[in-house]
Amino acid sequence: MMDDDDLERDLAQALDAYDPVPSHLDVSLLAAFDARVDAQLAALVFDSLTTTTTRGAGGPRALTFEGTGLTIEAELSPERRLVVRLEPQKPTSYELWSGETRRSGRSDALGRFALTIPSAGPFRLRCEQDGAPPVITPWLSA
Template sequence: MVDDSTSGGPDGLDDPTTPDDRDELGELGELDDDALLAALAGVLERVSTPPPEVLEAAAGLFTWRTVDAELAELDYDSLVAPPELGVRAAGQPRILTFEAGGLTVEVEVDDVPGARRLIGQLTPPGRADLELRTAADAVVGRADELGRFVLDLPAGKLRSSLRIRRGEDVTETAWVPL
């Protein structure tokens, strides 16, 4: 499997360009597997990392766990509370509203087969980290500075809860099939 034709003979050493680098790299090339992996480990540890903002977001996830979430109760569901006339027009998107302390979460289920989405609005508006949880799964996302967000929904209807984090405040909606 190993093709030796490119590894050069003894005369590979007398290239004049950058003799020091060449020597050092050449020495690395002579190391056995374990020693070469050890050298590589030292390099990977310093450079093979995600961008700082990605690391920061991962570290920030910890508050999901430590903070007690406030429950946002389901306040309105167009599926169970049809519009005032008593007739729910076919093909109308389903709309749900959740209320907690000072936060209102309004969501619309965009039921396009193969590309179901949850489109939502937070009031008062503002950025927030979001996590849509089902029993087995979680999708993360973010609300923009106007409080708007879009999250991918699983293909089937599953009991779900939306977690909203703004700074230290975490709100969790009641579990409903979405």
């Protein structure tokens, strides 16, 4: 008789053989589990892709995230250039997660920084101001 462990192993093997995870998703799926537990997930409160705007097609995408004590406002250009402003405005450590790439830095004194997302696909930001818990954005597509 087959026990639960045997059944689970057989099902996993069948899924791997007949419906494997696409290779381009492996990195994103693993990165999703790589989130630090100490970080608070920020809420996406504005995304210009989901609202009617007067901007022309192909312009920058405006995004606003809110976490406890930190607001992240960002513009994402079609060329994957990300310009960020943080509120409150003060120096902040940040980390960009994009596929297997991790880039980190520190904002200026007014909580501003800019960077280019290295490749198309999912990315997220992790921001931490001195003395406050870190805030992490949900995954977005560049």
